[in-house]
Amino acid sequence: MNLIYNAYFKCCNFVEDFRKKEEGQALSEYAIVIGVVAVIIIATLVLFRGALTNMFTRIITYMNGVT
Structure with missing residues (x-):
C-alpha cells in the first residue's frame, strides 16, 4: 500500500514542479x-x-500665441 502512495505523491510532486x-x-x-x-x-x-x-515646437509656439 505504501508503494502506491509513494508513487502517487511522486507523480503529484512531478506535476506540481x-x-x-x-x-x-x-x-x-x-x-x-x-x-x-x-x-x-x-x-x-x-x-x-x-x-x-x-x-x-510648433505646438508650443501656437499655444504661446493663443494665451
Missing part, C-alpha cells in the same frame, strides 16, 4: 516581449526625433 516551471517560462517570455517592444519604441523615437521636435 512541471507546472511551476511553466509559470517561470511564461514570465521570461513576457519579459522578452516587453524588452523587444521597448527597443522598438526607443528606435522609433530616435528615428523620428527631428520630426517630433519640430511638431512639439
Whole structure:
C-alpha cells in the first residue's frame, strides 16, 4: 500500500514542479516581449526625433500665441 502512495505523491510532486516551471517560462517570455517592444519604441523615437521636435515646437509656439 505504501508503494502506491509513494508513487502517487511522486507523480503529484512531478506535476506540481512541471507546472511551476511553466509559470517561470511564461514570465521570461513576457519579459522578452516587453524588452523587444521597448527597443522598438526607443528606435522609433530616435528615428523620428527631428520630426517630433519640430511638431512639439510648433505646438508650443501656437499655444504661446493663443494665451
